[in-house]
Amino acid sequence: METNEGIQSEITVEMFDRFARIMRDKGWLNVDSLHNAGLLAGRALEVGPGPGYVGLEWLKRQGENARLTGLEISPAMIEIAGRNAREYSLDGRAEYVLGNAMEMPFPDGSFDSVFSNGQGCTDARLSGSSSG
16 A cells, blocks of 8 residues: 555565556556657656656666656665666666655756656645756
8 A cells, every 4th residue: 555655565565566567568658758748868857756667768768868866755666666777777877765755855956857657746846846
């Protein structure tokens, strides 16, 4: 079960990773929408990446200068996302940070773009995370 503390149970995290991997393999992650929105390069922040597939799929399509930071509330998900980044051979360009999106641990202007997949990130307090 996901809470405001993220998915914490190791069994639940592994199950969610398998589910997300199936979605990726079926092409259901809708990464093209990120490209269509103009997220084509630079430093991107993914809020609530879970196992990381959306951001990693985005990152593998970008040039070598693109970087991805995932802000995740669940330490167990950070471990899975890091493992997945290594499987993609993108661990040198992707990092995962433990934190809560309601209290961004980054200074303003740290990222060129911010995206999230299904986290309901419409809170106005998040808008300052990418402004310069």
